[in-house]
Amino acid sequence: MNIAGIYDESISNGLGWRFVIFVSGCPHHCPSCQNEKAQDFNYGSILDEENILNRINNNSIIKGVTFSGGEPLCEENVATVYDLLMKIKKMRPELNYWCYTGYTFEELLSRNDKITTSLLKEIDVLVDGRFILALKDEELYFKGSSNQRIIDLKKTFQENKIVELSF
Ligand code: SF4
Structure with a gap:
């Protein structure tokens, strides 16, 4: 998997100061995508796991880690993202974890894919849905865009209904 970019500290990709990992590759091709270069699976550089973990x-500033893209949860990327997420969580369990995806939560669950479902259970917040220019x-x-939802995944799984966060 290639990485399109990294922010060591950002406050615009989730709540609080966050480390942000933009993965390369996205199958959605939303018109007016803000990160068009990252749609290419070959864009950026090959994942350097040791560098990211270090x-x-x-x-000591960050309160969380965000996975964005590109599409972290497409079939080509999801297993590598899950593996990386688990390594980061093992090292920094006190952080909270967000993930952006162009898929809806329902689309991801209906895959019936063990890795995707396991990943969703490890993430705290999922920002879901394609970017819609209108x-x-x-x-x-x-x-x-207003169709996208900020979903509290822990509560969503606990309560068996989608629990959205609003800011
Ligand atoms: S899902 Fe995100 S990265 Fe992919 S095309 Fe849409 S806006 Fe761009």
């Missing part, structure tokens, strides 16, 4: 381990709203926090 940077996160040595960062629904773009620059006033929204942490998402680009």
